[in-house]
Amino acid sequence: MRILMIGAGGVGSAAAKILVERDFFEALVIADYDPARATAAAEAATSRRAGESRVSAAQIDASDADAVAVLAREHGATHVFNAVDPIFDMPIFDGAFAAGADYLDMAMSLSHKHPDAPYIECGEKLGDAQFAKAQQWADAGRLALVGIGVEPGLSDVFARYAADHLFSEIDELGTRDGANLVVRDDDGNEIFAPSFSMWTTIEECLNPPVIWEKERGWFTTPPFSEPEVFDFPEGIGPVECVNVEHEEVLLMPRWVDCRRATFKYGLGEEFINILKVLHTLGLDSTEKLRVKGVEVSPRDVVAAVLPDPATLGPRMSGKTCAGLYVTGKGKDGAPRATYLYHVVDNADTMRDYDAQCVVWQTAINPVVALELLATGMWSGSGVLGPEAFDAVPFLDLLKDYGSPWGMQEKPVG
């Protein structure tokens, strides 16, 4: 396996560090728009393993499908691993296809609001642009494995595991994400600092959340709908969660039989309030505005005024939890409610990988998937989500990587 990874940001850099611990690949090219960033990520990874010579760096414009194809061919890439913002999904996806390589990403192509009823009906959905080309990939016998981060990704693997091994009938596949992360300033005071790109968080949280129901198909609601306090495991505790647009809702019902699929994000009351205020004022807007002689987009200003999430690791403490809450009937036919989850402590990822936990938790899953593809444990063609594959080898290998998942029975309501 020869991997071309596009993107040397937080997730890409962490994935490279995890990759060099494994023997399953022959080459890893790390490409970024900023060649210095690509080189730094390659060096940071290489320095972790004596004699490591598989990693190199390159420059790429991820918005240019032809450039992606040229670089993939130049390095004989068998797999193109997309580790940049989903805004670049389509050129990388198309470039990989053109070069004859397989493709992986951690977030699907972007959605567009319904022009008339944005908070009731779906417009173009997450991944629609990719699924529109599924036949082309299938016909060519080539694989695009989409949404293989932690959420989407591990959450989708959990869905498949629940259907195959835990439940005879599923009511809801409810992804639930929560954390108790705290960021402190140099004086030790708690500060407001999102652990993920504020620009993307606004995009994700203010887009109309999508829900799937068997009778109704996909539909949307207003932002922050159906608030629910979910009790997260391993000391995180109760966090207020609300519906958010996310890939799981678009992926799971394609392969796993259920009555309803949702994604709720544990934003917490403070963060929800902040996002609502930004929206009320129009500060979430991406349209440029004239301000005292210069043109600037309000959302860019909001992102710029906050600390860079990539720098927060050392000032952060706490745990982050990704998981899937499944309700329905167990294999014995009795009502069952189970939370399948993966918790990461920031102290551990900082110590072992010099990576912030949210970023590291995203990065480990595509590496596990690449290893399953390299060894032939997973194989397929077309545009497939993680739930299209057998969950057991993935969950076993994740444990083997030293990052076990957990399972908690919940009260049946």
Added chain:
Amino acid sequence: MRILMIGAGGVGSAAAKILVERDFFEALVIADYDPARATAAAEAATSRRAGESRVSAAQIDASDADAVAVLAREHGATHVFNAVDPIFDMPIFDGAFAAGADYLDMAMSLSHKHPDAPYIECGEKLGDAQFAKAQQWADAGRLALVGIGVEPGLSDVFARYAADHLFSEIDELGTRDGANLVVRDDDGNEIFAPSFSMWTTIEECLNPPVIWEKERGWFTTPPFSEPEVFDFPEGIGPVECVNVEHEEVLLMPRWVDCRRATFKYGLGEEFINILKVLHTLGLDSTEKLRVKGVEVSPRDVVAAVLPDPATLGPRMSGKTCAGLYVTGKGKDGAPRATYLYHVVDNADTMRDYDAQCVVWQTAINPVVALELLATGMWSGSGVLGPEAFDAVPFLDLLKDYGSPWGMQEKPVG
């Protein structure tokens, strides 16, 4: 009386329209940095009265004291009326003095936070820069009447009236400002749109609020301290009010005997929350930030993203109330609590003056004061607040202008 009014914004334009209804002055020169704005204000005022020939327009840089003096001398101004942002107070104040004219403003020179204990102790206070020159004005026999808008202004007149005619002993002089104004978009939906400059509102509300107590003198607290629901008259009803830095607290105790002076602004829960969020994120900052290749101050972006308050009049409905809540002992020695107030309905000021109510309510008071100075009912020298003068002629003349004030007894707590 020959008036040089500097500033042809909302308040200046409304003041000019009110002025032309009166006969007490010989000339009104409206000067603005933007000569077109000055001309428009002059024409709007002149067109309201047949044969009106007293009003002219000029260009001025309000930050240049020499330019103010030159323009004042050129037009033989006896009174310079400052109707621009308080940031320009000192050059206009000094320019008027240099030209031998008297001076009026509606907000005093700006404060600066205490460097070490900003939310406990005062640094340079509102008006300190002006009061530092009080002797100079007094020695020259010249008058600077500071803080003669509605708040400060009418509120200070109320303080003097309460002390002279209603109370034998005053515990608290508590300015309380509230409104039930609502702004709607073209579809009739309520939108968030402050009725006053958002830049100034942030400045006012996030600066440490100042309080005066007889034993302690002036001191500060954290923003939004001492929340209190105050029940406003004439159908406005209860509004959440919090301490805000304001001139009354600096003015009233200089001339009126009391135990405590406060200013609480009826921001309401939504607005308080918005200001807190802006502060949490650092979007209240005035320091320039680099955002995608341009330099911009976050606070300027927040102001730019909101509708221009000057355009809101036609889309606004409701009433605004300025007033003073006085507690203590009545002239009979019995406990007394009285709210002296002035309510303006936006529908009235839009119909009669094509001016938004908050702006119009600010503008009428300096016009009343100018008339009292012109007729000799008010006279004095030095740097004086409105409470240094007899309140009765002011309150009578305000009624005569068709804008009566009110008084409401409150339960004694």
